[in-house]
Amino acid sequence: MPELRYRDALREALREELIRDDRVFLMGEDIGAYGGSYAVTRGLLDEFGRDRVIDTPIAESGIVGAGIGAAMAGMRPMVELMTINFSFLALDQIVNSAAKLHYMSNGQINVPLVIRMASGGGSQLGATHSHSLEGLYAHFPGLRVVCPSTPADAKGLLKRAFRDENTTIFIEHTALYGMRGEVPDDPDYLIEFGKANVLREGTDVTIVGYSGSTWQAVRAADMLEEQEGISAEVIDLRCLRPLDIDTVIASVKKTNRAVVVEDDWQFGGFAGEISAQLMEQAFDWLDAPVARVCGKDVPLPYNRNLEFAALPSEEDVVEAVLAML
Amino acid sequence: MPTSQTVARPVEDGLTADQLHSFLHQMLFIRRFEEKCGEMYTRGKIRGFLHLYTGQEACAVGSFATLGEQDKIVTHYRDHGHAIARGVDPNRIMAELFGRVDGLSSGRGGSMHLYDTSKGFLGGYAIVAAHLPLAVGLGMAANMKKDNSLAFCVFGDGSVAEGEFHEALNLAALWKTPVIFFCENNLYGMGVPISESLSTEITTLAAAYNMPAVKIDGMDVLDVYRETQKAVEHCRSGQGPYFIEAMTYRYRGHSMADPELYRLKDEVEDARRRDCIARLRTHMQELGLIDDDSFAALQQRVDEEMDEVVAFADASPEPGLDTLFDHVVKESVRA
Numbered sequence: 001m002p003e004l005r006y007r008d009a010l011r012e013a014l015r016e017e018l019i020r021d022d023r024v025f026l027m028g029e030d031i032g033a034y035g036g037s038y039a040v041t042r043g044l045l046d047e048f049g050r051d052r053v054i055d056t057p058i059a060e061s062g063i064v065g066a067g068i069g070a071a072m073a074g075m076r077p078m079v080e081l082m083t084i085n086f087s088f089l090a091l092d093q094i095v096n097s098a099a100k101l102h103y104m105s106n107g108q109i110n111v112p113l114v115i116r117m118a119s120g121g122g123s124q125l126g127a128t129h130s131h132s133l134e135g136l137y138a139h140f141p142g143l144r145v146v147c148p149s150t151p152a153d154a155k156g157l158l159k160r161a162f163r164d165e166n167t168t169i170f171i172e173h174t175a176l177y178g179m180r181g182e183v184p185d186d187p188d189y190l191i192e193f194g195k196a197n198v199l200r201e202g203t204d205v206t207i208v209g210y211s212g213s214t215w216q217a218v219r220a221a222d223m224l225e226e227q228e229g230i231s232a233e234v235i236d237l238r239c240l241r242p243l244d245i246d247t248v249i250a251s252v253k254k255t256n257r258a259v260v261v262e263d264d265w266q267f268g269g270f271a272g273e274i275s276a277q278l279m280e281q282a283f284d285w286l287d288a289p290v291a292r293v294c295g296k297d298v299p300l301p302y303n304r305n306l307e308f309a310a311l312p313s314e315e316d317v318v319e320a321v322l323a324m325l
Numbered sequence: 326m327p328t329s330q331t332v333a334r335p336v337e338d339g340l341t342a343d344q345l346h347s348f349l350h351q352m353l354f355i356r357r358f359e360e361k362c363g364e365m366y367t368r369g370k371i372r373g374f375l376h377l378y379t380g381q382e383a384c385a386v387g388s389f390a391t392l393g394e395q396d397k398i399v400t401h402y403r404d405h406g407h408a409i410a411r412g413v414d415p416n417r418i419m420a421e422l423f424g425r426v427d428g429l430s431s432g433r434g435g436s437m438h439l440y441d442t443s444k445g446f447l448g449g450y451a452i453v454a455a456h457l458p459l460a461v462g463l464g465m466a467a468n469m470k471k472d473n474s475l476a477f478c479v480f481g482d483g484s485v486a487e488g489e490f491h492e493a494l495n496l497a498a499l500w501k502t503p504v505i506f507f508c509e510n511n512l513y514g515m516g517v518p519i520s521e522s523l524s525t526e527i528t529t530l531a532a533a534y535n536m537p538a539v540k541i542d543g544m545d546v547l548d549v550y551r552e553t554q555k556a557v558e559h560c561r562s563g564q565g566p567y568f569i570e571a572m573t574y575r576y577r578g579h580s581m582a583d584p585e586l587y588r589l590k591d592e593v594e595d596a597r598r599r600d601c602i603a604r605l606r607t608h609m610q611e612l613g614l615i616d617d618d619s620f621a622a623l624q625q626r627v628d629e630e631m632d633e634v635v636a637f638a639d640a641s642p643e644p645g646l647d648t649l650f651d652h653v654v655k656e657s658v659r660a
Contacts, residue, residue, distance in 0.1 A: 025469070051469070057499070062458045062492030069462020069476070072447060073397065075469060077462075096452050097459065105440040106430035107652040109447065141653050165655035 001182040009151035009183045010040045010116075010172065013158035014078070016187045018048050021076055024162060027054035027063055028080030028116075037082050038118055038177050060089035064115060068097050068167075071113040076162055078114040084171060085131050087117050098167035099142030113167045114158070119147070120173040120212050120263055121311055127299035130307075132263035134211060135270030137169040138240035144168040144193055145240040147211035151181035153238060156191030163190065173212035194242030198251070202233035205257040205321050208248055208274055210237040213261040213312065216293075220261075220317035230321065240270060248274065249282045256287040259320045261312055266294035288324035293317050338551055342614050344390070348546050349609065350623060352382040352602050355406040357627050358415060359577075361635060362405065362422060362436075366581050370639070371422045374451075375436050378406035380544075380576040383601035384479070384509050385410035387549025388569075391557045392477060397445045397463045399456040400479040401509075402437035403575075404449030407479060413441040415630075416637035425641035432644045433652070445474075453514075454480060454487035457506070461493050464502025464566070475503035475560040483514030485530065486522050494534040494566070501565035505556045506531065508570045509543060515579045516587035531568035543571030544599045547608070574599075 004012065017024050026041065032055035035042030045053040056063045060081055067079040081087050087094070094115065101109045121130035138145045144166055148154040154172070161168035183189075199214065200221055209217035214236040221232035233251050237244065252258050258278055260271035275290040296310040336342050359377040366375050378385070381403070389410040392398070400407045408418050413429070421428030422436050429439055437451040447463070450456035460478035467474045484490050485508070497504045508527055512519055523530075531538035537559060542548045549571060556567035574596035578585045609615040615623075 057492075057495065059492040059496065061489050062461070062496050065455065065458020065489065065493070066462035066465060066496060069399075069459035069464075070466045070469075071462070072459065073463050073466030073470070075466045092452055092455055093458065097450070097455060101448070102655055103652050104430060104434045104438045105442070105448065105652075106433050107655070108430070108440050108442040110655040144654075163657060165657050 002185055003180050004151050004183040005177065006151045006154050006172070006179045006181070007038055007040050007177040009155040010158055011042065011044070012183070013155045014041065014044060015047070017159060017162040018044070018052060020187065021162070023074065023076040024078070025052045025054065025075065026078045026080065027056050027067065029056055029058055029082050031055060031080050036080065038172070038174070041080070060086050061093055064090035064093040065097070067113045067115070068093060068111050071111045072101070072109055076112055078116060078162070081115060081117040083129065084117040084119040084133050085129050087115070094137070094143070094167070094169070095140050099140045102166065103142060110165045111167045112165050114161045114170055115167065116170045116172065118174050119171045120175055121300045121307060122175055124302055124304055124307060126302045130300040132295065134171050134240055135262070135264050135273070137171070138270055138273070142166065143241055145171070146193065146238065147171040147173070147240065148238065149173070149176065149209070149211055149214035149236050151179060152183045153191060153197070155183050156189050157238065160190040160193060164193070171211065175212050191238070193239050194244050195238065196244040196247040197236045197238055198233065198247065199236050200232070200234040202231040202255065204231045204255055204325065205259065206233045206235060206248065206251040206255045207259045207261060207317060207321070208235045208237060209261040210240065213263055216312060216314045216317055217261050219314040220321070223314060223318050224321055228322070230325065232321065245274070245277050245281065249278065252278055252282045253285045256285055257324050258286070259291045259293060259317060261293045261317055263295050263311060265297055266292050267297055269294060291320040291324055293320050336612055336614065338547065340547070340550070345605070345609055345614060348386050348390070349602070349605050349615070350627070351386045351410055352546065352605065353623060353627050354415070354630065355382045355385070355409050356602060357631050358405060358409060358634070361631050363577070363581070365422070365635065371436070372424070373435050374402070375581045376403040376579065377577040378403050378575070380596060380600070381509055381511060381573045382406055383546035383549050384507070384543045384571045384573055387546040388477070388507055388553040390550055391553045393474070394445065395472060395474040396477055397447050397474060398477045398479070399447050399460050399463070400449050401456070401481055401484070402449050402451040403481070404437065404439050407449070408439045408441065408446055411444050411446045413439070413444050413446055415634050419634045419638035420641045423638040423641065424643070425638060426644045427637070427641035431648070454484035454489040456480070457484065457489050457493035458496070460504045460506070461496045461500070461502055464497060464504040465500060467503050468501070473561065475505060475557065477505050477507060479507045479509060481514070482508060482510040482512065482519050482527065483522070484508070485527050494531060494536070494568070497566040498534045498536050501563070503560035504566040505553070505560060506566060506568045507553070508568070509573050510570050511573050511575045513579070513587070516583070518587070527570045528568065531570070536566045536568050538568040538570070540570045540572065543573035544601045544604065546601055546605055
């Protein structure tokens, strides 16, 4: 199986979908000549031309709205918003139109649109360019929210997003673009939405992550095993909507403990949703309160040491696990 | 109504007598429909926000008469008149306002969110200016599919100060998308007069985005028809977007909750003297196409039609509570 970087796996998915379906087109800020801020779309303009790979003005609401309109008219557009930070400017289009039109029209209209954006802090980009807001989008019924943590998932989930009948908020992690991994070259390699991935099996505690935080969970599990002889099971959610809570519950029934890890702020965040669902559906199997390891409750500072102090680390995860055993 | 001999004879700008009769009928129908909605609101049959279109009927009727079946329409939340002018079943519109199962969306949409995709009527949008970018996308799809369709986007003067107005006009002109931006300028964004919300003329802004921008009399259905026809020809010939500002006036408040503290009754009376229905009626009388008796007969017919509309809506059942979760997402059928 070929080994690809996360960004190359994403590009392969885009390229295959452009070839497969002539309704697919891409638009976004600097996705053409520049090749994309994270080089995901590099080379696609040359291969597919300006009609299918469209550089847009910096007008997030306008281009997401245009994507919605094109999708309503039967196209399969993808809009790249560069980063999740800029998606705030398109939030009304995403929430009030993309997510609701199917329901408001009683099923007459649907919006098969893929909106890609990069998420994640840790690069000293300051408070307005370092958000992790997957949980915000997961709040809205009508959306698909997908956040891959491996090159293979990046490809399989992105291809799956193009085949969905609804709008997918596809969130990539900036720290993962260079990550290598084996990626199937099957042009119909699809990963079903709402299927969590058990990355590592264990018996003593369940650590739940998604996107970049999956790897903090994995590294914490390694440390727990090596240093403490503790066996941790690691689950990568892959999708926040639809959410595969069953896989998490099945794991907790085995381990009786759970820690949820995410870069996003803890207050009102997605880790709280997982925690609540475990309390509601697996209360009798829990031997300790579900722990949350999340970003600190501050805007992310620029200074390197301060920024790292504000983001969750594998040490924080280890500490949370030791506190509940 | 006219006989078959009068139908084909152009009486005005290529319009036949039959078309003029149709305009009059449609405008009167919308007027009565809206008045009936007001009545049903006070009787508690219609709830929520209700924005009536009375006064503005010529805009929808005159402009939509120039469109083809393949064209796509998006509009604002004052959308009943547009749906009717597009040929959407008025029974189902009223049933939607009643929140009933036979409504266009089985009661999920309501007054501000009417949809009928079978007519290319892609919705009323209630976040001001949010549908302007959607129209650009509909136009992009038209260009990509080469299906000779255009997007017709109706919005109010209140949209012009929103950022999405400017984003959409720029994108449409930049990409030469076939979009007719049709601004119904009724002089107020809710209660704020346009003089207090815009620093310049609307057509000046539109023209700055490098597209034809004309200001027309939106209280004259024939003027609306003539000017929109030019816009349609422009879009169909691949020249990109076209902007129309139709000067109009709403007789009722912004919504049923509006006490109308911001304008004088005289102003409303002045506007009523330019009423679109009265003007077309006078014009048709001059052409010998209608007299007092036939107009009275038309009014009688519309009143009867309205009774049927209300009866249909009232007879329709409430949607079942077991349908609450239907259509949140569309399940994928393809692998």
